Amino acid sequence: MSNSIDERAVAVLDYHDGSAGQVETWFQEVTGDHIACFVHESPTQPTVNVEAEHRKRVSKLTEFPQNGEFKGRPLIAATNWVEELLRRGIRKVLPLTPDNQTRLRQIAICRAHGIQLVSAIHPSVVVLPKAIIQPGVWINAGSIIGYKAEIASGVLINTGVQIDHHNVLEECCQIDPAVVTAGNATFRRCSHIHTGAIVVNRVEIGEDAVVGAGSLVLNDLPARTVAWGVPARVVRTTN
Amino acid sequence: MSNSIDERAVAVLDYHDGSAGQVETWFQEVTGDHIACFVHESPTQPTVNVEAEHRKRVSKLTEFPQNGEFKGRPLIAATNWVEELLRRGIRKVLPLTPDNQTRLRQIAICRAHGIQLVSAIHPSVVVLPKAIIQPGVWINAGSIIGYKAEIASGVLINTGVQIDHHNVLEECCQIDPAVVTAGNATFRRCSHIHTGAIVVNRVEIGEDAVVGAGSLVLNDLPARTVAWGVPARVVRTTN
Amino acid sequence: MSNSIDERAVAVLDYHDGSAGQVETWFQEVTGDHIACFVHESPTQPTVNVEAEHRKRVSKLTEFPQNGEFKGRPLIAATNWVEELLRRGIRKVLPLTPDNQTRLRQIAICRAHGIQLVSAIHPSVVVLPKAIIQPGVWINAGSIIGYKAEIASGVLINTGVQIDHHNVLEECCQIDPAVVTAGNATFRRCSHIHTGAIVVNRVEIGEDAVVGAGSLVLNDLPARTVAWGVPARVVRTTN
Numbered sequence A, B, C: 001m002s003n004s005i006d007e008r009a010v011a012v013l014d015y016h017d018g019s020a021g022q023v024e025t026w027f028q029e030v031t032g033d034h035i036a037c038f039v040h041e042s043p044t045q046p047t048v049n050v051e052a053e054h055r056k057r058v059s060k061l062t063e064f065p066q067n068g069e070f071k072g073r074p075l076i077a078a079t080n081w082v083e084e085l086l087r088r089g090i091r092k093v094l095p096l097t098p099d100n101q102t103r104l105r106q107i108a109i110c111r112a113h114g115i116q117l118v119s120a121i122h123p124s125v126v127v128l129p130k131a132i133i134q135p136g137v138w139i140n141a142g143s144i145i146g147y148k149a150e151i152a153s154g155v156l157i158n159t160g161v162q163i164d165h166h167n168v169l170e171e172c173c174q175i176d177p178a179v180v181t182a183g184n185a186t187f188r189r190c191s192h193i194h195t196g197a198i199v200v201n202r203v204e205i206g207e208d209a210v211v212g213a214g215s216l217v218l219n220d221l222p223a224r225t226v227a228w229g230v231p232a233r234v235v236r237t238t239n
Helices: A015-032 A051-057 A081-087 A100-112 B017-031 B050-057 B081-087 B098-110 C017-031 C050-056 C081-087 C098-112
Strands: A009-015 A034-038 A075-076 A091-093 A225-228 A232-235 B007-014 B034-040 B071-075 B088-095 B225-227 B231-237 C009-013 C034-040 C071-077 C090-095 C225-229 C232-235
Touching: A009 A081, A015 A034, A015 B081, A034 A081, A075 A081, A081 C232, A091 A100, A091 A232, B007 B081, B034 B081, B034 B088, B071 B081, B081 B088, B088 B098, C009 C017, C009 C081, C017 C034, C034 C081, C071 C081, C090 C098
Parallel strands: A009 A034, A009 A091, A034 A075, B007 B034, B007 B088, B034 B071, C009 C034, C009 C090, C034 C071
Antiparallel strands: A225 A232, B225 B231, C225 C232
């Protein structure tokens, strides 16, 4: 019942065209691995009304999952997806699930089952000396990872982000396009910084905290808060 | 009276040193074409008081048109410049005129006369897979064009701009330095986004709309409006 | 008493890991010169409580001076450091002292003693044609130096900065990460622009003026003022 193991086969957790979809176009050339399937953690396939989705968008180029496939590859819909991967001989996962807590849990599942995490780092990314990047991250085009920056597994760094020297990004942070950090900033587990926000040096963003787009963060931000503005102020607390 | 056609000769519409002038320094090496002349759409040559211009600037390096030339090449001043180009055997145009409506009209003239539009894309630009770039655009150094982004003719993208995935930039948009867009943003015809503005995902900027420098655009912007601020609000309507 | 001269030996003025420390990791490969020592302009070695410093930081990777050394090389502590350099046969200096006025004075000392200033420009920096960069600058990864921009000695340009066409940066300016300038901006001597600020075209920042992080500078800023905000307003005057 079990396939032989394909050492270069990777399952991508997620199936959105703006993340999994764009990574698919350069992943194999950059890593040598190939994407064998995408994964939807659910007992049923996602139901997408493609015509309705296209009506909501000006771009008509977005690809959606259809008939159990995404971008010509199987889209596995299963709650016990890790067993399905093992059955198919897949031992590597690229975790792109957009929800940070879900991605954190999925990474734990991978580790518990001996699944290897792999990264997708676009070749235009500049990684400065002595940066430490754990496996299982996405870093998109044009980003800069500073000297001695530490990027933990599950971190998503989108287009044109600047992470400066001695930053610490804990597991499953998410950094949206064009975010800028100065030196010695810290991003606790599962924090999320939205597009174009600026974080000055030595600031610490707490676990699960969210910073709104275009914010200027001058002070530490407590865990499970949402902050926004120039300068950023806490606008609410989550739980 | 007519010259033979030079297939590699390009006329640049515009003669300002910050746009046409800087493109001139790398255009030939990047494209293989050469700049045969610059064009000023006017019955008379521009009158520039070079000493007065230099008094207004700290930099003394700006080059200005003088004696019917710019950067050692003819500056054609003519309202029917397209006939003059055809007479000289020039069949290619790089449209850099700063006014968006004027550039749109000039592109229509080129098309009506079988003039080919050509682009100037700096070699440091990162173009992600499946982006579609129509001919007749300028994209300056350090910019990133996202996955499946669509850039129409006449678009000007200045230094270090980030256009993210599934963006649609219609004809003759103008994007100033360091503007950042997130995914699925749309820029209707002739819209103009000034330096360092941030446009979040799925936002649509209307035709001829203007976004001020440093703005944060969180909502759709109607056609022919001017918006500014963090977050951006409509400050006036044009016509 | 004097060593023979080592033409490739460079003394770095400063010993902080975020500037001198990170430059050390790529300087020799990029320039062919080697860092012979670091310099602390003081009669005594800096006293650093390493454990206390590490308690203040999340990153544990920061290196500090200890026992008269930094990064395995001598840290020269002397008020007359230039004589010590000459004695050791060192004839080149890379000036990274963070205080702009101090760095300006140190550069004058170097010039008075025939010490050559050298630059550290990261290989990922894009320098556009006809830019003029004087010796004795630091330009960190990902920055763009525009067409005909003029960068004077002692200027520090940090990570991912965009300096656009016809900018003039006078001696010992300091430009923090991700600052963006549009065309024809001027930065007078020793001005300091903090992280992520935007300076629109034709603006002049006065001598010793300071612009706060995330500011949007739309108007000229007088000498010896501190400005902040969107748009930036003068919040105080220095002397």
